[in-house]
Amino acid sequence: MTVPPRPTHTGGHVRVRGVTKRYGERVVLDRLDLDLAPGEVVAMLGRSGTGKSTLVRVLAGLVRPEASEQLERGSVAVAFQEPRLMPWLSVWRNVALALEGTAATPGERRSAAVDLLREVDLAARADDWPLTLSGGQAQRVALARALVRQPDLLLLDEPFAGLDALTRLTMHALVRRLQTHHRRTILLVTHDVDEAIALADTIVVLDGGRIVAAHPVRPARPTLRDELLAALGVGPAGGSGTPSPT
Numbered sequence: 001m002t003v004p005p006r007p008t009h010t011g012g013h014v015r016v017r018g019v020t021k022r023y024g025e026r027v028v029l030d031r032l033d034l035d036l037a038p039g040e041v042v043a044m045l046g047r048s049g050t051g052k053s054t055l056v057r058v059l060a061g062l063v064r065p066e067a068s069e070q071l072e073r074g075s076v077a078v079a080f081q082e083p084r085l086m087p088w089l090s091v092w093r094n095v096a097l098a099l100e101g102t103a104a105t106p107g108e109r110r111s112a113a114v115d116l117l118r119e120v121d122l123a124a125r126a127d128d129w130p131l132t133l134s135g136g137q138a139q140r141v142a143l144a145r146a147l148v149r150q151p152d153l154l155l156l157d158e159p160f161a162g163l164d165a166l167t168r169l170t171m172h173a174l175v176r177r178l179q180t181h182h183r184r185t186i187l188l189v190t191h192d193v194d195e196a197i198a199l200a201d202t203i204v205v206l207d208g209g210r211i212v213a214a215h216p217v218r219p220a221r222p223t224l225r226d227e228l229l230a231a232l233g234v235g236p237a238g239g240s241g242t243p244s245p246t
């Protein structure tokens, strides 16, 4: 039986049971179960092609699974690897666009957008065009746009993968800061084990269409990184910490 994602307010609780998604003969998600508690940050690791983006698309309502026993996740916003800003709209209008269809007046939309831009340190760029922004700045606008509607669930699909290492660290600090203020439930897809450890409360590993491991990040354990690398089949021998996509 397939149950479409419920748009009801769940208070940030996410409950996924028995989700199956196939592309042709290929079973990408195989009766997958996943839970996120309100305000929890869950990072999802998994080798390339294991279905992480497919799960994000299912949770976002962009892809319909063949089967699901339960799929409860309230309102959703997504930020992808590419910021996907509208080049013909100013920065603040890009953020305000997420408020289309809400009861907010044009004035309220503008002020909510500028408030969020202030939080990502881009209030001074509110009237600029997206094409004048750096990659990191554009991704900060995408984060502001994702947060402006205060979604129950924020899906981040490798949002920092295209950024240089220093900008990525700045983005991690920003996400932590935003999270102390907004306290959303977040599912973060990443290839970067260190990013997962830096940002998540819980790290899950997707393999064979299912969640095969769930590691709490706290209390901190020196062995966690090696455990994750082993779960990804990379081996605990150190290395870059980031399994190369195959």
Ligand SMILES: Nc1ncnc2c1ncn2[C@@H]1O[C@H](COP(=O)(O)OP(=O)(O)OP(=O)(O)O)[C@@H](O)[C@H]1O
Binding pocket: 023, 026, 028, 046, 047, 048, 049, 050, 051, 052, 053, 054, 055, 245
């Ligand atoms: N629209 C589609 N049509 C057919 N096959 C698809 C489609 N989207 C994804 N797939 C297949 O589903 C599998 C999972 O893809 P998905 O993008 O979810 O993996 P991923 O874990 O996010 O990979 P990566 O880490 O490389 O981004 C892959 O084998 C992919 O080829």
